[in-house]
Amino acid sequence: MKISSALFVILCLGLGACTTPMPVETGYPLTYQQKMLSAHHWDVMAIDVANWIYDALIGPSPEQSGDPAVAAQGDRPIITLYVQQPRYESSADEAFYNLLTTHLVERGFVVTTNPSVGYPVSYDMQVVADRLPETTKHEVILNVSVMNAERFLIRYSNIYYIGDKSQYIAMQPSASRIIEVVGP
Numbered sequence: 001m002k003i004s005s006a007l008f009v010i011l012c013l014g015l016g017a018c019t020t021p022m023p024v025e026t027g028y029p030l031t032y033q034q035k036m037l038s039a040h041h042w043d044v045m046a047i048d049v050a051n052w053i054y055d056a057l058i059g060p061s062p063e064q065s066g067d068p069a070v071a072a073q074g075d076r077p078i079i080t081l082y083v084q085q086p087r088y089e090s091s092a093d094e095a096f097y098n099l100l101t102t103h104l105v106e107r108g109f110v111v112t113t114n115p116s117v118g119y120p121v122s123y124d125m126q127v128v129a130d131r132l133p134e135t136t137k138h139e140v141i142l143n144v145s146v147m148n149a150e151r152f153l154i155r156y157s158n159i160y161y162i163g164d165k166s167q168y169i170a171m172q173p174s175a176s177r178i179i180e181v182v183g184p
Contacts, residue, residue, distance in 0.1 A: 035161035036140070042092070043099050049144050049156060050103035053081075053121070056154040057146070080110040080118030081146070092125060092140070120147050127162070138162050 036042065058076050083101050086093030100123070105111050112118050123144040130137045144156040 033139075033159060033161055035163070037163055039095060042095050045142070045158075045160070046096060046099035046103050048158075049100055049123075049142075050107055052156050053104065053144075053146060053154065054107045054109075076108070078108075078110060080112055082112050082115050082118040082120050084115070084120055084122045087124060090125075096123065096125070096142075119153060121145070122147070 034041070036045070057079055081104060083097065083104065086097050100121075101111055104121075110118070121144065123142065126141040126143075128139045128141060130139065138161070139159055140162050141157065141159050146153045146155075
C-alpha cells in the first residue's frame, strides 16, 4: 500500500511539472492624460515644449532654478533655431507653429526663417482614434525634434486627448492638372 501511495504522489508531481502556467492578462495602472479643449491649451503645450527645448539645449531657466546667481550670470550661449513650417495645413499645425515660435523667441533663442541657418526644429501631429464599444475617442501624438545634420539633438513626444478631430485633419492639396486647350 505504501508503494502505491508513493507511486501516486510521484505520478501527480510528474504530471504537474508538465503544465506551464499561462500569463494572466491585466490592465495598465491608472494614468492621467491632458485633453486639448481650447486654443489656450495649445499655448500651454507650446510653452511646455519651449521650456523643454530650453532646458535640453541650455539648462534650467533662471525662473525654474530659483537661484538669483543663475539669473545674474547672463552668459548663456546664443542658439539659433529654424522652426520648420508644418508639413500639413491644419488649424492645429498652424496654431502650434506660431505659438512655439513665439515662446522660443521669448526664451532668448534666435529664431530664423532661413532653413540653412540654425538647428532645425520639426514637429508632427498624428491623430489616433480609440474605438471603444460605447464611444470613439481621439488622441493626438505630438513629436518634436531638434536636429544637428542627420543626428537628433533632442526629441520630445507626448499624447493628448482631443475634442474635435477636424481641426487636426490636414487639408490635402487637390490633385490638379494643367490641360492645354487648342482650338481652331
